[in-house]
Amino acid sequence: MHAITKILLVILLGMLPYSLLAQKKLMFFQTDWGNQLPMDEFLAKVKSDGYDGIEVWMPGSDEARATLKNGLDKYGLKVIFLNGTNKSLPFEQSLRAYEKGLQEIIGWNPVKINNHTGSDFWTEEQNLEFLKIADRLAKASGIPIIHETHRGRFSYTLPAAVSMLEKFPELKYNLDISHWMVVHEKLIQKTDSQLQKIMPSVEHIHARVGFAEGPQVNNPAAPEWKNALKVHLDIWEEIIRNSDDETFTITTEFGPPPYLPTIPFTNKPIADQWEANVFIMKAIQERFAND
Template structure:
């Protein structure tokens, strides 16, 4: 027979303790390569079980109005992409980056994902962009993450670790598919440098890369099982160890030429949308028994 103290302890453990709190995963669909109308894209996104979309911020007022109405209609959230314009002189690029960031913040998105800096600039030059986002994130309360991406400050693993040491408040969006091709190997969970990076990851771009490219042709194909499992292991580790009650993931298989095509006809050899839904379901399956 339970004593009153035992009963209270039981109730605390199973109903109040955060150890038993189930993490909520929020999935976002990319609009990269989308050819549907805004309404059809958002409707299909909702019907396939996504919680929102990730898109570059539209500076056209008409597109903003259409997007806002569509998100409300289908009860979808939004993560906005933002980026450094590497085609501008450095000082101008820094100025435009900050101005556009402030415009995005007015929308109060779930997160802002930044393509930050350039692989042609020094660590200190790239850090200036990160410093802008650190201040903006604290002032707005909106999480701002910096994507691990080729041609940016974070194009490889060692330089990303260096930037982490230089910018201790840096938070990341991990798209590890880029690093698989940059380092020409499947980087696995045991990699010591990667282990330093994973605690900084607050958002995931879920695409499967391999030693010779940033995107396998079809993640459901059995020949890519090793690559798929390597990515899933890393993503699951990040999510489970993040300490976040709500974790965001964007499925980001892209269109041609990221998606290979048949020579001469240029017909895609797989379906981009199906690949993204497959990845969403594969991640969900890792947490199905929680």
């Protein structure tokens, strides 16, 4: 390319909106947390509402696994599987069960595997052993294996997540920042210096809005949660736009009761879980609508 042409191209690129320079494809996954529908009906609803796939734990029975596999094929949906550390087992047994679970999931060739890893009662060195197993299997299989920021796990606080990343730079996170909002009793801003340290390692997002006193607002569409919603959207957008991944995965993860508040004595939910998840998907899509 001629030198002058190169200079003009650089100038023109500099004048273009950032969104046009860094277009992202967003893939949305619906959680099956709290689902009471038959699998076929659930998957049909997922597809109808515009999701690309679902995030689920591996079913326990062969029959349930076959039903899931057939349904995913039928509706053209992708899957992210959850895997976790069994904290009720002794450490060594838990390590073996963790690895076995990952190996079973890898055979399905999912988009990603999201882990509830380790325990806040174990040492950093013990929790690191789980990360090493996941990293080894991820490299061998080519399937991204990520670790969710979650209460009760090694990543139960933002400083703990930063500390582990410094010890194990290969670590990749699924950011569910709603947990840290309540753990730290504040709305953590995207400019937070600690949060900035882990943002580049985030490869998946659990999109749920938390607040200083809980991991889930009662209804993200309610005007009283406008600021909390904006804080979360600002964080998610910055992570997605700065990610090297051309396709970024997001699971909408508002949960059922008791995560979802209920009316006393009746246990009737005060909002609709499904509607909350669809709302948050659309809110994220709006942030990228002009890309």
